[in-house]
Amino acid sequence: MSLQPLLDAPWIIQAHAFAAMAAFVLGVIQIAAPKGTLPHKALGAVWVALMAVIAVSSIFVRPSLNPGLPLAKWFSWIHIFTVMTIFSIALGVRLLLKSGPARKHHARPFIGIFIGGLIIAGALAFLPGRIMHDVLFGG
Numbered sequence: 144m145s146l147q148p149l150l151d152a153p154w155i156i157q158a159h160a161f162a163a164m165a166a167f168v169l170g171v172i173q174i175a176a177p178k179g180t181l182p183h184k185a186l187g188a189v190w191v192a193l194m195a196v197i198a199v200s201s202i203f204v205r206p207s208l209n210p211g212l213p214l215a216k217w218f219s220w221i222h223i224f225t226v227m228t229i230f231s232i233a234l235g236v237r238l239l240l241k242s243g244p245a246r247k248h249h250a251r252p253f254i255g256i257f258i259g260g261l262i263i264a265g266a267l268a269f270l271p272g273r274i275m276h277d278v279l280f281g282g
Contacts, residue, residue, distance in 0.1 A: 155203045156207060156208070166194055170257045174254070174257070191236065195232060201224070201225045202217065224264040232252075235251075
């Protein structure tokens with residue numbers, strides 16, 4: 144295991160990967176820790192910001208690896224997670240801004256992002272030929 148392949152990658156990929164690692168750790172903490180506390184609210188805001196960084200940076204991963212790539216080829220099937228993450232962030236934040244019982248449902252879209260965006264899409268980052276595969280298993 145070596146971080147060198149990631150450290151040699153373009154900065155947008157580094158930002159994407161390090162934000163994802165931080166969001167995964169914070170997500171586990173958020174799921175396990177007591178809800179409604181000041182730390183839960185503060186860490187939740189940081190987690191939402193990290194997920195926004197991950198979603199936006201994911202748009203630029205392919206072109207950073209292939210400079211000059213036409214816009215039509217920037218996206219692949221995995222970018223469905225980008226769209227789902229953006230919509231889920233918006234829904235979760237909207238539910239948080241409501242009062243009453245609706246606020247309690249904010250966890251649903253955020254847990255969906257955690258499972259879909261961090262666990263499933265994250266696992267796909269370790270497939271052969273990808274930078275994170277090289278980090279974990281060598282080049």
